[in-house]
Amino acid sequence: MAVAADIAAAGGPSLRQRRMLTHAAIFFGLVALWEIGSRAGWLDPLFFPRPTDILASFWRIYVTQGNIWYHLFVSLSLVFAGFIAGSVLGIGLGALVGMNATVRRFLQPYVIVLEATPRIAVAPLLIAALGFGVTSKIAIIMLVCFFAPFINTLSGVINVDRDRLELMRSLGASKLQTLRKLVLPEAIPVIMAGERLALTAALSGVLVAEFIQRDKGIGTLILTYTRNLNMASAFACIFTLTAIGFLIFKGMEVLDHRIAFWKNEAGLRRVSTKRARGWAEKGGAVHV
Amino acid sequence: MSDALGKAGFWVVRLLPHLMVLTGLLAIWEWLVAAGIITSILIPRPSAIIASVFRLYVTEGSIYEHFFITLAEAVFGFLIGAGVAIALAVSSSLSESFARYVTPYAVVLNVTPGIALTPIIIAWFGYGMGSKIALAAVLCFFPIFVNTLTGLRQTDPDREELFRSFGATQRQVFTQLRVPAALPLMFAGLKIGLTTALIGAVVAEFAQATAGVGVLMARSSFSLDMASSLAALLSMTLIGLILFYSMELLDDRIVFWRRDARMSAVSRARARAWADGTGK
Numbered sequence: 206m207a208v209a210a211d212i213a214a215a216g217g218p219s220l221r222q223r224r225m226l227t228h229a230a231i232f233f234g235l236v237a238l239w240e241i242g243s244r245a246g247w248l249d250p251l252f253f254p255r256p257t258d259i260l261a262s263f264w265r266i267y268v269t270q271g272n273i274w275y276h277l278f279v280s281l282s283l284v285f286a287g288f289i290a291g292s293v294l295g296i297g298l299g300a301l302v303g304m305n306a307t308v309r310r311f312l313q314p315y316v317i318v319l320e321a322t323p324r325i326a327v328a329p330l331l332i333a334a335l336g337f338g339v340t341s342k343i344a345i346i347m348l349v350c351f352f353a354p355f356i357n358t359l360s361g362v363i364n365v366d367r368d369r370l371e372l373m374r375s376l377g378a379s380k381l382q383t384l385r386k387l388v389l390p391e392a393i394p395v396i397m398a399g400e401r402l403a404l405t406a407a408l409s410g411v412l413v414a415e416f417i418q419r420d421k422g423i424g425t426l427i428l429t430y431t432r433n434l435n436m437a438s439a440f441a442c443i444f445t446l447t448a449i450g451f452l453i454f455k456g457m458e459v460l461d462h463r464i465a466f467w468k469n470e471a472g473l474r475r476v477s478t479k480r481a482r483g484w485a486e487k488g489g490a491v492h493v
Numbered sequence: 494m495s496d497a498l499g500k501a502g503f504w505v506v507r508l509l510p511h512l513m514v515l516t517g518l519l520a521i522w523e524w525l526v527a528a529g530i531i532t533s534i535l536i537p538r539p540s541a542i543i544a545s546v547f548r549l550y551v552t553e554g555s556i557y558e559h560f561f562i563t564l565a566e567a568v569f570g571f572l573i574g575a576g577v578a579i580a581l582a583v584s585s586s587l588s589e590s591f592a593r594y595v596t597p598y599a600v601v602l603n604v605t606p607g608i609a610l611t612p613i614i615i616a617w618f619g620y621g622m623g624s625k626i627a628l629a630a631v632l633c634f635f636p637i638f639v640n641t642l643t644g645l646r647q648t649d650p651d652r653e654e655l656f657r658s659f660g661a662t663q664r665q666v667f668t669q670l671r672v673p674a675a676l677p678l679m680f681a682g683l684k685i686g687l688t689t690a691l692i693g694a695v696v697a698e699f700a701q702a703t704a705g706v707g708v709l710m711a712r713s714s715f716s717l718d719m720a721s722s723l724a725a726l727l728s729m730t731l732i733g734l735i736l737f738y739s740m741e742l743l744d745d746r747i748v749f750w751r752r753d754a755r756m757s758a759v760s761r762a763r764a765r766a767w768a769d770g771t772g773k
Contacts, residue, residue, distance in 0.1 A: 224593065231594060252617055311514050321733030322726065323692040325608075326707065329699065329714035330722050334535040409608040416611060416700055417711075424609070428700075431612035443609050450604030 254437035262441040273426065273445065280411050280422040281449075283339070287346025288407040292354040292400055294347070299358025300384065300392075309359075316356070324349050328413050342414040349410040350403040357399030361392025393465050401457045408450065537720040545724040556709070556728060563694055563706040564732050566622055570629020571690035571736075575683060577630070578637035586645035586671070599638055607632045607693070611700050620701050629693035633686035640682025644675030677751060680744040687736045695729060706732070 218226070236256045242248045243255045250258070266273040302308050328345050335341035365388050373383045389396075415424025423442060430439040466472030519539045525531045526538045533541075549556040581599075585592035611628060618624035652674075656666050698707025710725035749755040 228594070228597065311511065314511060318730055318734075321688070321737055322730040323688070323695050323733060325692055326695045326699075326710065326726060326729050329711045330719070330726065333714040333717060333719065333722070405606070408606045412606060412608050412611075413696055413699070416696075427609060428612045431616050434616070436613065436616070439613055443605060443613070446609050447601055447605040450606060451601075454604050 251434060252436060254440055258437035259440045259444070262435075262437040263444075266438060266441055273423075273442065276421060276423045276426045277445070280415065280424065283342050283346060283414075283422070284404075284407045284411050287343045287410065288350050288404055290343065291347035291350025291407070292403050295351045295354030295399070295403070296358045296396060299355040299396075300362055300389070303359045303362025304380070304384065304388075309363075319352065320356075324352060325410060325413050328410075328417055332414070332417055337418055337420070342411065342418065345414045346407050346410040349406040353402035353406065354396060354399040357395045357402075358392060361395035362388050364395075365391050394461070394468060397457070397461045397465060401454070401461075404453050404457060405450070408446070408453070534717055535719065537723065541720040542723045542727075545718075545720040546727065549721065549724050549728075556706075556725075559704055559706045559709045559725075560728055560732070562622065562704045563691075563698065563729070564735070566625040566694040566697075566705065567629050567687070567691040567732065567736065569622075570626040570693060571633050571687055573626065574630035574633040574690065575637050575686055578634045578682075578686075579641050579679075582638050582641035582645060585642055587667075592642075599635065602631075603635045603639075608696055611697055615697065615701050620703065625694045625697040625702065625705070628697040629690040632693035633690040636685040636689065637679070637682040640685075641675060641679045644678030645671050647674065647678075649674070676748045680740070680748060684737060684740050684744075687740055688733060691729070691733055691736060 239248070239253075240256050243250050243253065254262075302312055325345075327348060331344045331348070332341045335344055369387055369391075370383070373387050378386070411422065412424040412427075415422040416428055419425050419428060423446065427439050427442045430436070430442065462469060462472060466476045522531075523538050523540060526533050526536065537545075581595055585595055607628070610631060614627050614631070615624045618627045648671075652670055653666070656670055661669070694705070695707040698705040699711050702708045706725050706728050710722050710729070713719070713721035713725060745752065745755060749759045
């Protein structure tokens with residue numbers, strides 16, 4: 206408190222900085238409480254590892270032993286393979302179904318039923334059908350990744366502005382042109398929201414697949430550490446997943462910003478100046 | 494009478510094409526397996542699945558124990574997760590500084606795949622129902638928290654103005670303006686939460702359990718009894734549908750003003766009660 210007062214007297218930190226300081230103080234206070242509680246014997250360190258033990262585990266699995274890198278690589282390559290395959294399929298089918306009213310009507314009951322089914326639950330079935338190994342893991346991830354992009358693309362395509370659709374029709378646009386120039390661009394924010402859900406689901410999907418198959422990957426690592434009651438290392442793996450989850454979240458936000466550039470002022474200006482320049486270079490004079 | 498018949502006829506006409514498509518698809522599937530184009534070990538015939546469902550639900554009746562255990566795990570987990578989420582969201586909406594200090598932890602919890610906690614939760618809560626309830630609660634927390642908080646925070650300046658000009662107290666603003674305005678979003682969150690709670694219960698059952706639909710499914714899959722496995726999957730769908738539609742029903746009763754038919758029914762009932770109470 207005295208330190209904070211000193212800084213304030215020096216005309217120092219803004220409200221924001223002071224808030225960050227309080228946040229840090231509360232966080233470290235909680236961590237210290239945990240550590241002290243464990244050392245004093247209120248918390249069983251066998252089940253609730255000490256913060257210092259978790260830090261030591263981080264050091265061990267990343268540096269001295271370095272075994273997490275391999276498992277991370279295995280899991281993340283599965284996540285991206287399954288995510289791309291599943292979401293491309295989802296977006297494609299969503300656009301296809303959305304454009305055709307009859308198909309939509311007949312598909313709807315199945316979609317409702319599938320939505321109520323916990324999709325990750327199909328994991329054991331897929332493993333039994335496709336065997337142990339990479340194929341069944343990717344199939345599981347594809348399945349959990351498929352649904353959100355599919356539904357979101359579908360609803361994005363259905364909810365296209367009637368007047369704009371009318372305009373496209375009166376200009377004599379073909380079905381493909383309507384899809385490319387109007388429907389997909391309008392649906393992109395919703396599709397991106399679906400992609401974000403899908404990527405998160407993919408991370409859960411790979412974990413479930415690895416919990417069941419138990420051969421390699423971060424899920425297997427967490428399971429093994431927990432079974433050996435090495436809780437500190439299990440927690441280090443989980444915090445790694447938190448970091449990955451956070452990166453995915455931020456990455457998707459940036460991607461969303463770039464792809465749906467017309468949604469924000471700066472992006473719109475950037476793209477339109479670039480296009481104007483490209484157009485001017487192609488020969489046309491720019492009328493200002 | 495003829496009206497009722499007309500209504501029934503209307504439904505038959507609407508449902509008939511759907512049923513025909515379904516029957517056609519099942520017939521093609523049946524034929525593909527029977528002709529040996531699809532291996533029956535991997536993808537069983539529809540008739541085998543129906544036979545399995547019949548066996549599990551009628552002749553053996555062995556599914557009910559598993560069914561209700563999974564249902565109970567999902568519901569209890571949901572109640573705990575939703576209770577904590579709503580309590581935290583309400584406190585956050587009432588106190589700006591409380592919100593500031595809770596939100597970062599909620600966000601961290603959100604970006605962590607909750608399923609990663611499965612082995613640890615099992616180590617903490619044991620092999621019984623406790624660990625399934627705990628995982629269900631953890632998984633359903635965030636959507637409910639976020640939706641409730643967003644709902645409570647959204648404000649309509651005009652309505653606020655109206656409440657202020659009538660001299661409403663802080664408490665009245667909260668209970669009669671904020672909460673009703675938040676309910677639709679909150680229910681959307683609760684519906685998502687129910688689905689994720691079911692996922693939590695089932696995944697925890699896969700990892701380690703002695704009873705539940707998830708166990709039944711994993712067991713039959715690994716003994717290559719795919720028909721029973723799919724029957725178990727259909728049971729999960731049934732649980733999901735039961736949970737979803739009970740929440741939908743609750744939504745319909747509580748957030749009555751969003752549907753015209755319910756709206757007029759409720760206002761008519763209120764008008765009658767008012768007329769009975771105060772007279773002419």
